[in-house]
Amino acid sequence: MAVFTTVTLDDLAQWSAQFPLGRALAIKGISTGIENSNFFIAMESGEYVLTVFEKLSFEQLPFYLNLMRHLAQRDVLVPLPIANRDGSILNALHGKPASIVTKLQGECQLGPEPVHCREVGAMLAKMHLAARDFPQHQPNLRGLNWWKETAPAVLPYLPQEGQQLLQSELRYQEEFAAGTTYQTLPNGPIHADLFRNNVMFDGERLTGFFDFYFAGWDTWLFDVAVTVNDWCIDLDSGALDHARVRAMLDAYHAVRPFTNEEQSAWQAMLRAGALRFWLSRLYDFYKPREAEILTPHDPTHFERILRLRISEPAPALA
Structure with missing residues (x-):
């Protein structure tokens, strides 16, 4: 959510005239993240989020936006894409795909306790079940094929020990x-x-999930693993906090029970979730794009997490 494409208030005023949102009052760039250009915008009708997509194409984006609309219509707490007067939820701004979605209330919980993890686990399971009848299909674009394509680009930047870890984990996955x-x-x-x-x-009280622009078809367990690897850890060491892990997994299981096969795959999926974000952070760190606001993440954080997920037994799913 860095700002790669500048959008002024005058730009917004002209472009947003196609939406039934009233006059544009203010716009502010959002600095976190590194994929798209995101802005908080104030319109006469309320506050929204404008996204200008820097990588995803007009052909790919309907999957993400329609998925959000599908989930919102089934009472999953997600932003709702706003259609223009012609019914389109995806439109060009400065020659790039762009959309407006509703702004969620509240704030991010960066120091979660078990109660927050319980809320996230339950809503994640509800989201998975609600999306079962979603008619569009798109693979996880940051899945195994992307890992194999990306690893050669970052290997030269790693010390020998890091290269060995990356190559061995790729083979394992x-x-x-x-x-x-x-x-x-x-x-x-x-x-x-x-x-x-x-x-x-x-x-x-959880008020919503957002930023669905890495969404795709994959195993539900991979989604759980990615979530646990961020919400349920000590940030300094990467070690799992078992009270938070238990709260999240038990809440998820109460809505959508885990299968025996998922229990067998759990440690591999925790490793897969760590590998995916180690790779993406390595790539963003060593191959950055220019942006007005850019906050690259430290890739060694997920290297530590991957080493721990390999060396320590996974907690029981249920």
């Missing part, structure tokens, strides 16, 4: 994905990036 256990895991549309800064709370 390729072998696991080819096995029978992986093929039996329940799957469907997933968020794929449900970090602390992509969820809003009002006190202890």
Whole structure:
């Protein structure tokens, strides 16, 4: 959510005239993240979020926006894309795809307690079930194929020990994905990036998930692993906080029970979630794009997490 494309208030006023939102009053760039250009905007009708997409195409984006609308219509707490007067929720701004969505209330909970993890686990399970009948299909674009394509670009920047870890974990994940256990895991549309800064709370009440622009079809368990690897850890060490893990997994299981095959795959999925974000942070750190506001993340954080997920037994799913 860095700002790669500048949008002024005059730009917004002209472009937003196609929406039934009234006059544009204010616009402010959002500094966190590194994929798209995001802005808080104030319109006469209320506050919204404007996103200008820097990588995703006009052909890819209907999947994400329609998924959000699908979930919102099924009482999953997510931003609702706003249609213009012609009914379109995706429109060009400065020659790039852009959309407006409703702004969630509250704030991100960056120091979660078990009560917050319980809320996230329950809503994540509800989201997975609500998306089962979503008619569009798009793979997880940051899945195994992307890992294999990206690893050669970052390997030269790593010390020998890091290169060995990356190559060995890639081999492990390729072998696991080819096995029978992986093929039996329940799957469907997933968020794929449900970090602390992509969820809003009002006190202890969850008010919504947002930033669905890494979503795609994958195993539900991978989504759980990605979420646990951020919400349920000590940030300094990467170690799991078992009270928060238990709260999240028990709440998820109460809504959508885990299968025996998922229990068998749990440690591999925790490792997969750590590998995915180690790789993306390595790439963003060593191959950055220019942006007006840019906040790259430290890739060693997920290297530590991956090493721990390899060396320590995974907690029971249920």
